[in-house]
Amino acid sequence: MPTDRPKFFLTTAIDYPNSRPHIGTAFEKIGADVQARYRRMQGYDVFFLMGNDENTVKVAKKAAELGQDTQAYCDDMARQFREVWDALDISYDIFIQTSSPRHHECCRKFIQKVYDNGYIRKDKYEGWYCVGCEAFKTEQEIKEAGGVCPNHKTSPIRRSEECYFFEQTKFRERLLKLYKERPELIQPESRRNEIISLVKEGLYDLNITRTGEEWGIRVPWDPKFTIYVWFDALLTYITGIGYGDDEAEFRKWWPCDIHFIGKDITRFHCATWPAMLLAAGVEPPKQVFGHGFVYIKNEETGAAEKISKSLGNVVEPMEIISKFSGEAFRYYFMRECPFPGDGEFSWQRFADVYNSELANNLGNLYSRVVTLISKNFGGTLPGGRKIDPDAILPYYQADLEGNRASPDGSEALALIHPGSTANVIANLKSLVEQCRYNQALQTIWANFLTPANRFAEVTEPWKLVKTNKGNAAEVLKYMLVPLRTVSILLKPFVPRAAETIYRSFNFTKPWEHVQYEDAAAYETQGDDLRILAQLEGGKVKPLFPRIG
RNA sequence: CCCGGGGUGGAGCAGUGGUAGCUCGCCAGGCUCAUAACCUGGAGGUCGCAGGUUCAAAUCCUGCCCCCGGAACCA
16 A cells, blocks of 8 residues: 555563563564654654574573474464553564575575675684583683683683674774764663774674574575574564565565664664665665663662562563553553663552553543543533644643632633643653653653643632533633643553543544644634543543552 | 762752742642642752863863763663
8 A cells, every 4th residue: 555654663681582571672562663653643654673592502491491392482472562562552563583584585685795796704703612502602601600601601712713794893884974964873871982992993794604603594505504593683684574575565664663672772773783684775764762771670779670580570561451441551660760760669669650640630530520521511512612732831831930810710810821732742852752752751740730730720610610600611621731741641651541531522523534633723613512432420441440 | 990970958959150949848828729738938959179261160171089881682
């Protein structure tokens, strides 16, 4: 289907399926998903790619340990990963398994191209080899284990063997030029600085093959070698959109708009990956975003620990989802952990944030507004009056200046001036586009939800219905404004709750077509404002039930 | 040793030259429409340390201290 909408192609890192996904992996997927959902809302034609990285020796070993066929093991793990992503409403368009025949084939075409272009040479790799493991060990591994193999506790031997090298050093100057010409390529900026100094000093050719492995992709011109897992893993980003077998589709999506990755693998994505692409005559991606890590707060010591199996602190995403919800999970990590930087998880903090921000603030505002309208007006507010989305902000400002409004509804309404909501939304768009999600959410709460509750406190519609029903109806319509605004702005973050709020009323624009700009452009509605939500005894089901 | 990030009231953070702010927690009061929710007020910080620039520094410069990461199958 042809389209003239701007395209937006984004990817997450692909994961090793040698263990189930943890909350750190989920953090990345959610951050990418917020971006994908935001772009779709804003009219982009979006393609969101994720996947599992299966061509590694570790996966084959793990399958063997379990007595399973490697492929069957990979398929089952892929199912388990997708189960978690689905529970978190990750809206990926394609999920690649690198063990798939199509990936293998496209991969071979790519590496052949790089070989033909003269950027792969045969040479010798020398390093510390453990006979027990039948594998090379890094200096680091040996050093950390005290001079022996960490698995076998035996001394490694010096060994050299033939292999193929990718000559990425040949791209040193071109990479540096690229970083200079396109400062937005590596984000956030701290990562960029890191990579520039790395490429200036530390770039070296990469051994991209292994021998003696059954599981993996064969090197096309020399099939006794398999392709080193990193080289094939990165290729997922292009094989997934048709590189090597669907030229039109590939040209439609490439170059990638954002690769979301963990900050630890920026060097691969910002140096090796663009070099690989250049070597094959393909354009580099537009942006690589290296997000921060989630640490687990040790409830006893208070220290932030790296998520690791050996520390035994791994938290299963499903555990959080079943205790709270997928929406709460998304909110917590986007609100509490600055996406470009590091964040922390603790059950205590999770419960605090959930109760105070989702239940008490957002959820409760929704409940009180719905109940007030249904109990006092039978669920229908008479229409015909224009509602201005700036109703709340100026009140808030007036309040800050010390001009306390009187409890008379009409006087509170007199504080309204137009103009400011649009500014806040412009700022929010920029924050979301820069992936500064925690600041975006904080801005939404501070500018719409808190003022809405204050507005209610000053105008007291529950009293006003007894003395001046006309004014009470107006006040309630104004309270609906921030609720509507927030539902639109939260659509990328908590899609289900946002939809529930929006669809609880007969707002005119269809939910599927709502954009950020609509949050500031509340249309005049001749029709009555009605509650469409299902009620029981005049009340709605709590959006986020408090959890004790 | 080197490189990167960071040190702001009890916790987590924002704040790149002009009276130190947000969320949570804590204390007191108000309200009662609402999910024991909401609103107001309060306590609590010499913005890691020492110098320097400036009319003015959390913010710029210099030196020092401390914490966290850091090269490959780990997001």
